[in-house]
Every structure is written in structure tokens, then in C-alpha cells.
Amino acid sequence: MTLLVGSLTMGVILSLLAFGILISFRVVAFEDLTVDGSLTLGGATAAALMVSGTNPVLATIAGMLAGAVAGSITATLHTRFEINRLLSGILVMTALYSVNLRIMGKSNTPLPYETTLMQYGESAAKTLFGEQTVLQISGWQLPARDLCGLLMMAAIALSMGGALYAFFRTNLGLAMRAVGDNSRMVRALGVNVEWLTTLALFIGNGLIGLSGALLAQYQGFADVQMGIGMLVWGVASVILGESLVGTKKIGLLISGALMGSVLFRLLVAIALRWGLNPNDLKLITAVFVFVALVLPKFLSRGSRLVKGAANG
Amino acid sequence: MVELQGVSKTFFPNTPNEVRALRNIDLTIDRGSFVCVIGTNGSGKSTLLNAIAGAFLVDEGRIRLDGVDVTRWPEHRRAKLIGRVFQDPFSGTAPSMTIAENLALASRRGRPRGLGLALGGRRRAELRNRVASMGLDLEARLDNPIGTLSGGQRQSLTLLMSGLIKPSVLLLDEHTAALDPKNADQVIRLTQEFVSRDKLTTMMVTHSMHQASHLGDRVIMMDRGRIIHDISGVERQRLRPEDLLARFEEIRRANQLDESAAEMLRQQYI
16 A cells, blocks of 8 residues: 555656656657756755755745756757757756756755655644544555645646646647647747747756656655656656547646556556566666557558458 | 848858849839739749748848838748748648637737637637638537648638738748649639738739739749749730740740850840
């Protein structure tokens, strides 16, 4: 039970990462490699502030803003200085490694429970369940504060997803979606594509920074390595979500990203439980993304062959 | 009203691939006039439209739209004054967005886009009426992705979108060339309807001599980046497709000589 709630919480936190990747990779079609850096930046910024006694809510918001700024730097490198998209992301990501070390002053910052957002989960558990710190749910034992932590993270992720959905229905959001769909057309309709790309990466990496800040608080430390492989992780969640909802409607894509992230985390937890070596996790994730990208083409070719055989 | 003064553009200057796409173009198009632009491949017709639209900045000269000097304006800023339909039916619409969303995008062409709801009830009803007025039975499919429509339907919608906000000039770049004859006729019919209803100033690039001699009130023929014929008034009214073909034949003969020889002959004999 603890394992289930743990992986649900992780999945929900990382769904913010998936939202960010959905915005850059899908909505504006910008292959943004800042992710591994901006996630860590969010975690590092929030951790450094909380350790120095800042309110965890403010620290989390600061982590979000830091990620957003990193994203807009990547976008600016591309739109202003005409550096290739991939290289812009790599440059910022690489630079962020040093920045993150500077922010934390060391490679790992432990975060005691009382300094983080998780303390609110604990106090909520106290008011809800009183002295009963371990809940009995149909025979399973579950610490009340874990449940409240999950609910808190889910509330944050859901409200961010809802806000995104609302944004994409505004005039500005509509224009942003069109940037990735047909940039020639939106230019002809008077949209400044460069500015909207920058805004998209600002919002996307803001969500990724937020994800990093929450992740650090949940796992109890920020680490300069915590972002490694997160890009592929997020892409895997988005792809999984797309196959779950099977459409291009933006509302469904957003909820798909959330579901994909949670489901992917659950699958990983099950695999680990079955004895998968954690060291192999990133390899497996990469292979999963590869298969998910190639399989649809392979299947359609297969079905064409079958059809061809049937007709001929 | 469109005014061009001494507009020139050279692509890849000082390289073996140098192309003098526009040479010292002077052109004034009155408000409400409908001009067909014809010419051989590479004569500069599309380049002329792109220069006005701001796809690139011109090397020399001035461009004014309704009296506003837009010579240095970037493309997205000029969009406020310009409606465009491209040759490729897939260029003018965003395929994975719905018909209604595409129209909503176009209904704010060149205006600030804020956090207002893009498709409120009133706006939706308005757009539905505009679509219904085209008579293509698309008003029931407002929530379908536009990518599921045929090229002709998409081009008709692009045309509708280009006029949702009245432009100072409507630029049509061979907008029927990629369509089958039936759809091309449909789009031409809509073009005439919209242009005459809203009295739009229009420039239409076309390869069809039939279109050029039947549509609009003025024909411009281009060759090697210059305007070589400008036919309007009575002469335009008498114009038949054969006359235009004869002028193309003239160009073809002239172009058999190379550029420097042609220049020399021109100086000696004209």
C-alpha cells in the first residue's frame, strides 16, 4: 500500500514534467533539451531557499520561476541568436549543471521534513485523522501523512492541468497551439512566432521547475543529478498518455499526460518489485520510448501488408 | 490601396546563384481594384506578393498600404493589413485544430491576443453564420479537425478566414493551382463573391489565362522581375485569353536571346 501511494505520488509530481514536455515538444513542436537542467534547477532553488528558512510555498514558487527563466533563455538562444534548437537546449542544460551546484553550494542538499511543503501534509493528517497516524484501509496499513501528501500533490497537478486547459482555450493559447501546427499560417495571421515560442518554453519549463521543486521536497533532498534522464521519462509519459486518449484534442492530451505519467510510474514500480535492477531503469525507459515511437509505423506497415495480401 | 516605389530585391547577391527577383518595381493599385498578376515561372509574380506580405525585406524602395509605410515592418505586423491565401491548400490552415478554432485564430488577425476566451458562444454563432454563408455544408462540422477536409474545402475556408477582418489588400498566390477543376471553380466563385461584396483590393497571381482575362479589372504581366505589361480600362475589357498568350509568345522569343544581348539590342533598336 505504501508502495502504491508512493508511486502514485511520484507519478502525480512528474505529471507536471509531462505537462511541460507536452507544451514544448507537442504544442509548439520545439525539441527542448533544457528539461534535465530546469528540473534540477527548480529543485535546487527551492531546496536552497527552504534550508535558509524561506517559507516552502514561496520557495516552491521560486523554483518554478527559475525553471521558467531557464526555458526562456533556451528559446531566446534559438529565436534571437538563431542557434539550432537542440544545441540551444544543450547549452542551457550544461550551463545549469554549474548553476545548480552554485545555488546549493554542494552536490546534495538534504531537506528535513519540517522545512518542506510536506509538513502541511502532516498537519492536514493531524486535523483529519487526529492521533490515528496509521490508517487501516481494507486490511492494508497506510501512514495518514502519506495519503495527505498524495492528495496535496494531486491537487497541485490537477489545478495546473486545469489552468493549462483554460489557457489553451484563450486567444493567446489558441495562437500558441497553431505555432506548432502551422507556423507559416500563424505568421500570416499576425502572430509573433518567436515571442510565442519563448512564452511556451517559459511556461513549460516553469512547470518542469515546479515538478523538480516538489520532487525534492517529496524525496527529502535535492541532488545535482536528479534531472538526469527526466526528459526521456517525460516523453515516455506523454507518448503513453497519447496512446491512452488516442486523439489530438488538447484537453484530452493534458489529462493523457497526467494519466500516462502515473501509469508509467506504476509500471516501473511493479517492474522494480519484480526484481528489476534500478540501474537498468533508464535503459528500459529509453527502449520503451523507442518502441512506442516505432511500433505505430511498424503496425500500419503490417496492416497494409495484410490488406495488400487480402486484396491481391 | 497599394503603392510600390522603386522596389528591388536580389536573392543570394554576389554569388553564382544571384537572382534579381524584383527590379525597380513601381506600381499603384487603387482601392477596390482587382488585379491579376501573370508571367512565366520565375518572373517574380510570387516574389512581388511576398515582398508586399513581408516574407522578406526589400533591398530598395518603399511599400505603402492604405498610406501606411510598411517597408520595414516584419511579416506578422503587416498581417494586420493583409489577407493571404497560398497555393498549397495545407499552408493556410492548422490541420490538427478544428474549423472553429482556425476561424477564431483568423478573426483576430493582427490584433492583440490576450486571455479572453477564444470561442465564446457569441463568437461561435457568428463564425457558424459565416461558414454557412459559403454554402459548403461545413457549418455542422465546426468541431472537426480541419485536416480531415479536402484541399478544396480547406482552401475555401482559408479564403473565408483571410476576409474575416477586412484587409487593406488581399493577396492570392495561385490559390487554385493545386485544386481539381471543380474545386478550383468553387474557390474562384467564392473569391468573386467575397471581393465584390466587401470591395476588397485584391492581387491574384494566376497561371490561367482564362482567369486573368475574366476576373478583375486589371492585368499585370511580369518578366524577369519587371512589370512589362499593365492592361486596364477599355483595353482590359476587350482582352481575350489569346491576346495574353500572344504576349507570352513574345516573351518566349525575346528570352531566347541571352540577357546581355537583349540589353544591347534594346539600346540599339528601341
